[in-house]
Amino acid sequence: MVKILVAGFKGRMGNTTVKMVLDHPGFELAAVYDPRAKEKNINEIAEFSDLDVPVYRELTAISCHDVDVWIDFTSPKAVFANAKFALQNKISPVIGTTGLQDEQVAELKKVAQQTQTGGLIAPNFGISAVLLMQFAQQAAKYLPDVEIIEMHHDNKLDAPSGTALNTAKLIAEVRQEHYQGNPDETEALPGARGANYQGMRIHSVRLPGYVAHEQVLFGGPGEALTIRQDSFDRSSFMSGVAVAVEKITDQHELLVGLENLL
Numbered sequence: 001m002v003k004i005l006v007a008g009f010k011g012r013m014g015n016t017t018v019k020m021v022l023d024h025p026g027f028e029l030a031a032v033y034d035p036r037a038k039e040k041n042i043n044e045i046a047e048f049s050d051l052d053v054p055v056y057r058e059l060t061a062i063s064c065h066d067v068d069v070w071i072d073f074t075s076p077k078a079v080f081a082n083a084k085f086a087l088q089n090k091i092s093p094v095i096g097t098t099g100l101q102d103e104q105v106a107e108l109k110k111v112a113q114q115t116q117t118g119g120l121i122a123p124n125f126g127i128s129a130v131l132l133m134q135f136a137q138q139a140a141k142y143l144p145d146v147e148i149i150e151m152h153h154d155n156k157l158d159a160p161s162g163t164a165l166n167t168a169k170l171i172a173e174v175r176q177e178h179y180q181g182n183p184d185e186t187e188a189l190p191g192a193r194g195a196n197y198q199g200m201r202i203h204s205v206r207l208p209g210y211v212a213h214e215q216v217l218f219g220g221p222g223e224a225l226t227i228r229q230d231s232f233d234r235s236s237f238m239s240g241v242a243v244a245v246e247k248i249t250d251q252h253e254l255l256v257g258l259e260n261l262l
């Protein structure tokens with residue numbers, strides 16, 4: 001049995017993940033974590049009343065030898081401390097939370113190396129998103145002028161999305177940085193041209209009713225290519241999370257991107 005802690009268990013993704021863990025053969029829900037939780041056991045929550053799983057509210061209280069894998073769907077402010085704690089205690093983190101800075105990822109990689117603990121940061125666990133990022137990187141070799149539009153629910157905290165930023169980073173690996181658009185263009189409204197990542201524009205849409213969606217638009221002389229993926233439901237992320245949990249304890253370093261485990 002893989003013993004799993006879910007951090008952020010009351011959130012949209014955390015709640016879906018708890019249910020996936022409970023349903024998945026070979027997975028055991030060992031603990032849940034949320035510093036603001038009032039409960040001491042998950043059975044104080046009506047939908048989980050038949051379970052017996054401790055709720056931790058402080059990192060130092062966690063019984064680390066009872067946990068193999070730490071699944072994190074928390075917040076951009078919390079994820080670094082959580083991931084570092086897991087790695088320091090030889091718990092393999094499977095991180096879905098977005099918003100980690102490059103320097104933070106570099107530090108976490110060092111801790112993983114020191115403790116020889118496998119871990120994964122996945123900007124997106126949906127297979128359609130993983131494929132979109134790979135296809136976009138391939139297309140950018142031939143069509144280097146690109147803009148990204150990501151669309152999410154209006155409760156999302158970070159912009160641009162982790163997936164959009166990762167898409168831009170992957171594209172930047174294969175194309176020369178260059179200015180796009182008219183060099184004399186002006187913005188009558190600040191931000192009209194979107195965020196700028198190495199010359200690539202990224203536009204963030206936040207609307208009720210949306211879950212998670214991304215379009216990558218390429219333009220060349222007389223032609224265009226649009227690649228799009230949609231997560232209509234949070235179940236779209238769960239098979240990726242499950243694969244990561246199954247494979248991560250065989251690793252000895254911190255990986256970035258689900259494609260490394262597929």
Ligand SMILES: NC(=O)C1=CN([C@@H]2O[C@H](COP(=O)(O)OP(=O)(O)OC[C@H]3O[C@@H](n4cnc5c(N)ncnc54)[C@H](OP(=O)(O)O)[C@@H]3O)[C@@H](O)[C@H]2O)C=CC1
Pocket residue numbers: 007008009010011012013014033034035036072073074075076078079082095096097098099122123124125126162237
């Ligand atoms: N990689 C992927 O495939 C996906 C990634 N995500 C990412 O996952 C993250 C969570 O998204 P979502 O579930 O929608 O967000 P929610 O706001 O619904 O859930 C986050 C939960 O984490 C709790 N929390 C806050 N701080 C901590 C902490 N220090 N430790 C433990 N729990 C904490 C929050 O509690 P409180 O409300 O009390 O603050 C809340 O219950 C986001 O960064 C999002 O971008 C989302 C979908 C897919």
Ligand SMILES: O=C(O)C1=N[C@H](C(=O)O)C[C@H](O)C1
Pocket residue numbers: 098123124125152156157160161162163164211212213
């Ligand atoms: O906040 C979300 O919902 C999502 N966050 C991730 C991101 O920022 O890319 C993954 C997915 O887009 C859903």
